[in-house]
Amino acid sequence: xxxxxxxxxxxxxxxxxxxxxxxxxxxxxxxxxxxxxxxxxxxxxxxxxxxxxxxxxxxxxxxxxxxxxxxxxxxxxxxxxxxxxxxxxxxxxxxxxxxxxxxxxxxxxxxxxxxxxxxxxxxxxxxxxxxxxxxxxxxxxxxxxxxxxxxxxxxxxxxxxxxxxxxxxxxxxxxxxxxxxxxxxxxxxxxxxxxxxxxxxxx
Numbered sequence: 262x263x264x265x266x267x268x269x270x271x272x273x274x275x276x277x278x279x280x281x282x283x284x285x286x287x288x289x290x291x292x293x294x295x296x297x298x299x300x301x302x303x304x305x306x307x308x309x310x311x312x313x314x315x316x317x318x319x320x321x322x323x324x325x326x327x328x329x330x331x332x333x334x335x336x337x338x339x340x341x342x343x344x345x346x347x348x349x350x351x352x353x354x355x356x357x358x359x360x361x362x363x364x365x366x367x368x369x370x371x372x373x374x375x376x377x378x379x380x381x382x383x384x385x386x387x388x389x390x391x392x393x394x395x396x397x398x399x400x401x402x403x404x405x406x407x408x409x410x411x412x413x414x415x416x417x418x419x420x421x422x423x424x425x426x427x428x429x430x431x432x433x434x435x436x437x438x439x440x441x442x443x444x445x446x447x448x449x450x451x452x453x454x455x456x457x458x459x460x461x462x463x464x
Contacts, residue, residue, distance in 0.1 A: 284350035290317030294345025303379035314351035335450035386428030
């Protein structure tokens with residue numbers, strides 16, 4: 262087992278035992294994240310939902326099925342990437358995570374980033390983008406204005422290409438948004454393959 266994998270397992274063990282915020286009292290399972298410890302692409306969502314809490318794995322419900330489709334569109338597989346969330350335990354009733362909850366989980370996310378050292382970070386939704394941009398000291402106003410543009414950010418001591426996009430669940434609630442997510446994942450595919458299409462849209 263490589264050092265990155267060992268560190269990710271240490272983080273996962275600490276997440277499963279974590280009591281830093283009240284969310285631990287409601288969880289069935291914590292959801293540390295999963296995937297390739299040497300992934301070039303890391304995807305960061307918002308928080309676990311019902312199915313994720315049940316199984317202890319990220320993106321295994323309907324939004325996860327859509328994410329799998331989008332990864333395929335980008336020429337990637339779940340096995341090739343690492344998937345996690347800003348918040349590692351399900352907020353009751355699938356409500357949005359609070360600032361306090363996001364802050365409590367942030368050290369875990371930082372350690373995951375430093376262990377994996379991804380080249381590309383995909384922020385799935387406004388909570389993820391807000392946290393990642395905040396860690397980089399970058400301005401973030403809304404996911405709709407940020408999506409579809411690649412930014413070079415310094416996060417957790419790493420220089421990464423950051424691509425914000427809508428959370429897959431958004432397209433489940435509003436199918437008209439699916440085209441935007443598809444466009445962003447096509448851009449991810451260009452980035453991951455080193456194509457110029459992504460580079461032309463850096464800020």
